[in-house]
Amino acid sequence: MKKELYDLAERAIKIAKAAGADDCRVSINGDRFVEISYRERRPEGIKEATSRGLQVEIFVNKRYSVQTTSDLRPEALKTFIEKAVASTRLLEEDPLRTLPDPKYYQGRKTLDLKQYDPDYKKLTPESRHNFVRAIEESCLAKGGDKVISVSASGYDSYSEQVLMASNGFDGYVEYTAFYGAAQMTAKDEGDRRPADYNVAIAMIRKDLPRPEEIGAEAASRTLSLLGAKKIKTEKLPIIIENRVVGQVAIGLLQAMFGRSIQQKQSFLADKKGQKVGSEQLTLIDDPLIPGGLGSRTFDDQGIAAKKMVMIETGVLREFYVDWYYGRKLGWEPTTGSPSNLVIPTGKRSIKEIMKDLGRGIFVTGFIGGNSNSTTGDFSIGIIGQLFEKGEIVHPVSEMNIADNHLKFWPRLVEAANDPYPYSQMRFPSLVFSDVVVSGI
């Protein structure tokens, strides 16, 4: 397939140039996936398909547009691109819209990022069903007589992608992806039916936990929510669990994009070189982690990927600046989007940290909420466990935290020793002091 995709990309560029485009960038993808879900020990849904798509970004006469199609037959593709070039000419001029200077394509690493699993080809309908059945069984077993409903699912995909730009860039990626998931709903007091889920995602199948662990963990998480109560509004330390802490960190990231800064929508715009968090806050963007869900050797503009320290012991060092907004700001481009995000792990387990904190809340999920990238204010509902003297007392529900990122991250006091591997955000659980948790 690789050659076919390359030929297609070259042809698309040739057509665009012939139609008058000054430059263009083409991205082509082909995907195949199978998704199976089970409920009540039989398949609930089976879905599979092969799809493909072509995206072409057109730069003509200092004007820009982006168009997508999946009709890759020669004649149809030709007409599509010619029309796209013609309509792009009607837009308003923006001289800053160009392909990146090719010097930013240089220095691309050649290492194997371990994103393609050769065992993918060995999957059979039977092995797929067995995987999902094992997840379901373990969830049912662990959930016991509290189970109202369990759903389990498994997914695998194979994808290829080519990125090519008319000023001398080409890149190819081949990757697989796998996940296993379970969701359980449990009996509780009155009409409450707590539910929680567990999902593990990896690019190499053996990096997933065993299906039995995936299912059992979903059940444990659900059972831990039984008997949830709301407590009084109180200022407390909180521990945010590794798998969900990214939902708060996203509020910081939104303000770190070139577009947010240039469009005056960033509370971090003038904070480069300044303290935005505590000494404990170091945030690294590392595109070169083998098997990482966000790993890459080039970004979607072709800019060679490199490791960047975004925040170093609390000091803001870098932004996500793509080529276009870099030109608008007069800044050097870095990269347009995050790859894998890492916060260095600490030494202690959550259990040990809880003992020290006395009374607090261990946040295991969020609900609703939003973050304002212009001001840094955020407010988000929490789901979790009240703990005292290191022991869980009861789960909490219908509670909320509200803060401002510039005041919140300076109160990060510790990172636990539990980095989460099944996400682009490979964060450990994080501990914050003096958080107003609103309830009754």
Added chain:
Amino acid sequence: MKNITRRSFIKTGATAVAGTIAASSFLPKGWYAFAREDASGYFEQEFGISDELCRKVLSEALSKGGDFADLFFEHTISNFLILEDGKVNRAACEVALGVGIRTVKGDQVGYGFTQDLSEKAMLAAASTAATIASASGKKPASKFVPPKTKNYYPVKTLLSSVPLETKLPLVQSVNEKCFSLSPLVRKVTVVFHDQQKRIMVVTSDGVKGEDLQPRSYLSSSVVAEKDGRWERSGWNYGGRRDFSYYTPALVQELAQKAVDRTLVLFEAIQPPAGEMPVVLGPGVTGVLLHEAIGHGMEADFNRKKISTYCTMLGKKVAEPFVTIIDDGTVPYLSGSINFDDEGTPAQKTILVDKGILSSYLHDRISARSYGVKSTGSGRRQSYQHYPIPRMRNTYMLAGEASPEEVIKAAGKGIYVQDVANGQVKIGEGDFAFYVSQGRLIENGKLGAPIKDVNIMGNGPKMLTDIIMVAKDFEFAQGGGGSCGKGGQAVPVGFGQPTCLVKSLTVGGVRG
């Protein structure tokens, strides 16, 4: 891959400002052949999809048994025009064409889709779908008839027939208006989105529905600066509208709202934290109904006994002055559909009838399981997804009180004007919604503006806590409202009169 959690969320307001349009599809003959305003015969004429071919593919989908099968053809063109820093300097176009083929056996679903509308590709996808069953084959109906419905969103001019030269001045005029309204305005982003979705549903039991679903919105996002402080807000108008909706008067109103809503934030404070009375203003605050009750009434959740409402049908859940409706037939609203994505005609479904929980929202699978008729709520994001029970436009009927009486009755609390997004855990019934604009209520009167606060509650408890409803009912006229469930986004609408909820948890900052 995000669809593993069945927690549902919704987002309103303009999307795609960042221009991250996902790669999609576009097949034979191309969108230039797309200039017909009636819905019937489109797929046959443009792509050669005859009844005979449909029967052949449905036969393959039923070749291993299965109770029924359906085909969902889709050809959608989406356009975005984006103005930033004073210029319409970015456009995006996305075309989706494909067919999804579903085989249903009891509550089990087999599904395949293809972007290639050739007989060979469709038969292959049908054969994938068929594997959910394992018995002897069945035959589809010998004749297809259209669903009996009306057109709730007649289109005068196809959005794709409006030339770029006509759309550009509209987008520019919003920008100019916003800047002219206040010297504090620093940045304006304007997005004009138009979409026309052509669908054809063909079912093995003899329904063939063809529809043209328009959708558009015009949004303005404003950033202002005052004394070194920055604030951002915006507004959007839209729905299942054609281009004639976007008049100079609407542009004026859009710009005024976008600017006013931004400037008021300079005076806004974050409210106190804790439980207090909450008054919902009219219109978009209907998001609260969507979260607090709407999702919990989707019948798939109830059939599986995983919704907090699954034992409450026929019971009193609210005061007699509370009636809540989910309705696919409101003219031009985002959530309206002439028929659903399984071919069932558009309907109005009463969820809560004068305080009594009266109906779930059904698709074909759940309707069969409950022994009732589908409520026309089977919806899907695209041909790449199979339908599940979904909301359309969700709203509460007006009451008797005046809005001032409702605010007065609250005494001290929060008044909600605008909601950005929300989420619910359907099993517990716990929900959240994010207030982007509102006011404090003090001594029974509106006080200082508030912003950026999440409000939490529990669905069944909230329903019983609705103690007053005003007569000022409004539908939200935004065009960007979209609801996510099971990894699928569909357009939805909201409506709400001013109403008082005795107590909700306000996620403020002061303890």
